[in-house]
Amino acid sequence: SATIKAIESSTVRLEPIHQIQSGQVIVDLCSVAKELVENSIDAGATTIDVRFKNQGLDSIEVQDNGSGISSHNYESIALKHYTSKLASYDDLSELQTFGFRGEALSSLCALSRFAVVTCTQEDAPRATKLDFETSGKLKSTGVVSGQRGTTVIIEDLFRNLPVRRRELERNIKREWGKVINLLNQYACVQTGVKFTVSQQPTKGKRMILFSTKGNPTTRENIINVFGVKTMNALIGMDLKVELVPTAGPLNKGKARADGSATEVRVLGHVSRPTHGEGRQTPDRQMFYVNGRPCGLPQFAKVFNEVYRSYNASQSPFIFADIQLDTHLYDVNVSPDKRTILLHDQGQMLDNLRESLVELFETQDVTVPVSQV
Numbered sequence: 210s211a212t213i214k215a216i217e218s219s220t221v222r223l224e225p226i227h228q229i230q231s232g233q234v235i236v237d238l239c240s241v242a243k244e245l246v247e248n249s250i251d252a253g254a255t256t257i258d259v260r261f262k263n264q265g266l267d268s269i270e271v272q273d274n275g276s277g278i279s280s281h282n283y284e285s286i287a288l289k290h291y292t293s294k295l296a297s298y299d300d301l302s303e304l305q306t307f308g309f310r311g312e313a314l315s316s317l318c319a320l321s322r323f324a325v326v327t328c329t330q331e332d333a334p335r336a337t338k339l340d341f342e343t344s345g346k347l348k349s350t351g352v353v354s355g356q357r358g359t360t361v362i363i364e365d366l367f368r369n370l371p372v373r374r375r376e377l378e379r380n381i382k383r384e385w386g387k388v389i390n391l392l393n394q395y396a397c398v399q400t401g402v403k404f405t406v407s408q409q410p411t412k413g414k415r416m417i418l419f420s421t422k423g424n425p426t427t428r429e430n431i432i433n434v435f436g437v438k439t440m441n442a443l444i445g446m447d448l449k450v451e452l453v454p455t456a457g458p459l460n461k462g463k464a465r466a467d468g469s470a471t472e473v474r475v476l477g478h479v480s481r482p483t484h485g486e487g488r489q490t491p492d493r494q495m496f497y498v499n500g501r502p503c504g505l506p507q508f509a510k511v512f513n514e515v516y517r518s519y520n521a522s523q524s525p526f527i528f529a530d531i532q533l534d535t536h537l538y539d540v541n542v543s544p545d546k547r548t549i550l551l552h553d554q555g556q557m558l559d560n561l562r563e564s565l566v567e568l569f570e571t572q573d574v575t576v577p578v579s580q581v
């Protein structure tokens with residue numbers, strides 16, 4: 210029949226389909242940065258170097274000193290749904306690593322000129338450069354010198370999706386702002402990681418935009434990224450928000466088996482209400498769930514409202530990591546994993562509001578610096 214024929218003829222054009230699907234995983238500069246940086250973190254890197262050329266329009270390179278990729282995996286890393294991080298389906302609920310879908314490298318391969326240089330501890334100082342076909346198939350390997358770690362090189366992003374490419378070029382100013390903001394967020398939250406972000410114009414010298422020093426605390430990271438003046442206007446926060454299990458439909462099967470309360474911690478730094486340094490823009494309001502940067506508009510709203518009841522003329526700097534049990538949220542709801550679904554969010558927000566008021570009321574009792 211005609212329908213079957215249509216399906217048959219579309220299956221011979223696998224490559225365009227792969228491109229379209231890849232375009233749903235890698236939607237912009239931020240997705241590229243996010244996927245590559247998270248892979249480096251997952252690989253246990255303590256240095257992560259993000260290098261842009263022409264604000265990412267020419268190239269994006271992420272170099273790390275993580276585990277490297279062993280040779281038996283060269284063939285598969287850029288194939289769709291290949292991941293070394295998910296041992297069984299059950300793991301999805303207790304996810305520790307950022308990646309788990311095996312879609313990022315395969316998608317980047319389909320959407321750019323893509324290469325990897327990698328080296329494991331055993332192979333150093335012999336690194337291997339891997340080149341791939343757009344399908345994700347390994348095309349060639351070559352020996353280069355290098356230390357333990359992995360460099361992923363992305364050139365000419367969206368070269369085969371002309372509409373997307375034009376869109377990126379047209380909106381590059383905004384996209385650039387967003388990607389730097391996202392990298393700021395990773396740099397601030399990743400303690401023990403030396404994070405460097407640099408940019409080189411098409412013609413001109415490479416400039417370091419910001420870097421952290423492998424600090425043990427987020428406090429020092431924030432000083433590296435935003436300056437000591439910003440830090441001095443902040444107070445440490447370590448709020449404990451108790452969650453009593455409810456019988457709501459979202460909460461079904463999520464509450465603790467024994468019915469006891471679950472603790473959620475909100476850890477970080479927020480502007481002192483009495484000492485502002487001017488109205489903070491949204492890029493100075495950073496939210497995380499278990500160290501994973503994410504937009505939490507409802508949480509931001511509570512912070513801003515409570516803050517303004519103390520200081521009506523300012524909005525606060527916020528660095529807030531919501532630490533909670535993995536059974537209290539889902540990350541695997543969207544292909545780009547940006548959306549996080551928190552169960553029982555209403556109760557969390559109510560309790561957060563109370564704890565924040567308490568923090569601002571007793572703000573001379575600040576959290577010892579060593580804890581945050």
Ligand code: ADP
Pocket residue numbers: 244248249252273275276277278282286287291292293294307308309310311312313314315358359
């Ligand atoms: P995922 O992160 O979901 O596993 P990716 O497509 O991002 O999928 O990566 C595919 C695989 O390539 C990873 O599972 C990992 O084994 C390997 N890999 C990717 N980036 C790195 C890196 N920076 N260091 C070491 N291994 C990496």
Ligand code: MG
Pocket residue numbers: 244247248307308309311313
């Ligand atoms: Mg990944």
